[in-house]
Amino acid sequence: MIKNLLFDFGDVFIDLDKGATLRILSEKGLTGIRPELYSVIYDYEKGKVSTEEFLRKGMEYLPEIRRDDLITAWNAIILDFPEHRLDFITDLAINGSYRLFLFSNTNGLHIEKVIERMGSDRYSKFMSCFEGFYLSHEVGMRKPDPEVFEMFFDKNRLSPGETLFVDDTLEHIQSADRLGLYTWHLQVGKEEVTELFKHLGG
Incomplete structure (x- = not known):
């Protein structure tokens, strides 16, 4: 489960x-x-x-x-954060059925731009949805390195077999697969994170 x-x-x-x-x-x-x-x-x-x-x-x-x-x-890589995705993760957090975490390969300049594009209130609202909000430049590691996932499990006392990892990069998905996580390789432009419940049969 x-x-x-x-x-x-x-x-x-x-x-x-x-x-x-x-x-x-x-x-x-x-x-x-x-x-x-x-x-x-x-x-x-x-x-x-x-x-x-x-x-x-x-x-x-x-x-x-x-x-x-x-x-x-x-x-220039940073674009918009559609409101329906923020609504989705906010509702998921309120529901409380799952423990929610985020890990992003990113950096100081990009996060500054994200906050500028989203607005600080929306960014704070987004962060507050997650029990753990990990940014690579803050924790000193990046996907697909296995230690990313090992840190995540050790820090939060979680089991790979009880975790679904959602990412658009195949290399990251393959690393998670090898460690026993359930995975969803999201196809950008064809799928939306809001379709999550189609992938929660594990």
Whole structure:
């Protein structure tokens, strides 16, 4: 029986344009991203580097990009948080039938943009729906690393066989599958998190 629900954030609750950053940078003349920049991004998502250090390193790898343009391009991924999804998770929390948790791979700049787009009151309302609200840059780890899920279970004394994990990224789903969680690989644009009850037969 599923007792616990672990949600991703981006493209599950808040809409993303995952191609926006590269698209905008290419409009600024960028022809490609050097592979080593991805390790900087992952370190930023794990909170190993500050926002200022991330921007400084980004500008070293992308010398043709100004600081403000880099911030704009980086944050262009963040779109809207539809009200019906906020209503859904709020109702689910009020119902109290499941323990609710969230884990998001994110970073300081993106969360600032999320709060700007949602408004601080709506963001606080969203956070309050969850017993545990984990952001990768705050806890020092990111999906799909197994320690994310191990931390989640140890900290909250939960069982994988009683937990449904909802995420739009296949790599994250596969990691959770190997650890024995029930999973829903949400197909963005074809499915909505509000269809959750179709996936709660575990």
